[in-house]
Amino acid sequence: MTDRETVCSSGVRGTGVKSVSVLVGDSVTLNTDVPDTQICDVIQWRFDHQNSPVAEINRIAGIFNTSDGADGRFRHRLQLDYRTGSLTIRNIGNRHSGLYEAGIPSTGIKHTIHKSFNVTVSDAEKxxxxxxxxxxxxxxxxxxxxxxxxxxxxxxxxxxxxxxxxxxxxxxxxxxxxxxxxxxxxxxxxxxxxxxxxxx
The missing domain is CATH 2.60.40.10 (Immunoglobulins)
Known part of the structure; x- marks a missing residue:
């Protein structure tokens, strides 16, 4: 990985798993905490330890996309912020409950920062x-x-x-x-x- 590929805000810190409770039909944005004034060249979002990322930014390779997921559960639901890499899940459903993790290479350090969110979706009358x-x-x-x-x-x-x-x-x-x-x-x-x- 080149020096440019590791460029990211030094203010981003990995913390414990954050718990997020939402209702069916809600939209939720999971924040990377990357400031708007900074740019990370590489960010990958994974869901429940799946092998392939559900959302990815790699500015060096020209990659900026979201995935439907292996079973299509995220089709037309994911939105990725181009600058910060924050992930929005629209019209969320029960099968979108689980662990979401963003991997962000850290500036000048030989490891990746992980931002983790445990999302719980429940039914409710709207x-x-x-x-x-x-x-x-x-x-x-x-x-x-x-x-x-x-x-x-x-x-x-x-x-x-x-x-x-x-x-x-x-x-x-x-x-x-x-x-x-x-x-x-x-x-x-x-x-x-x-x-x-x-x-x-």
Whole structure:
């Protein structure tokens, strides 16, 4: 491997396995933590110790692609960030649960940094029907908010609630599609819940 092939941000660190819980139909982004200002020439994503990578960047060889997986489970679902190598899994399903690992060669060091994520996918109802005047609670399914988490509730294109170090709350009581975005240095999760308000 040439010196150029090992170019990567020295700020990327390998840590323990991160646990990510998502619901069927969610989109989740697994972050490599490579800054936008840095470029890694080689990044490989593997799923559950499969021999072939499910996503790969090799700028020297001109490779930038995602794979459907040996059984086609990832067909039309994977998106790779060209600069950072972060991997997004769209419309996730139960068979996408498992261990995802990014291999990133480290600058000036004869080893590869590994970023690992244990993704658990569970079923959940994605719609709520309430009578006008009733109260409805839309669950985030997050057990604990970390200090670097940002949580946004979005209705249409309007941010109606936000938690980021300090919390601000807004009330919006229309029928429609509510979107939840949970962002952190570890991952980004997008969820959708349809709320239908009926007459009394």
């Amino acid at each position: 719609s709520e029907i309430v009578t006008e005047g009733e109260t409805v609670t839309l669950q985030t399914n997050v057990s604990e908010i970390q200090k670097d988490d940002q949580i946004l509730w979005i209705f249409g294109e309007i941010v109606i609630a936000e938690i980021y170090k300090a919390a601000q709350f807004y009330i919006y009581d229309d029928s429609g599609l509510y979107e939840l975005k949970i962002s952190s240095s570890r991952h980004v999760i997008l969820r959708r819940i349809t709320v239908t308000v009926t007459g009394e």
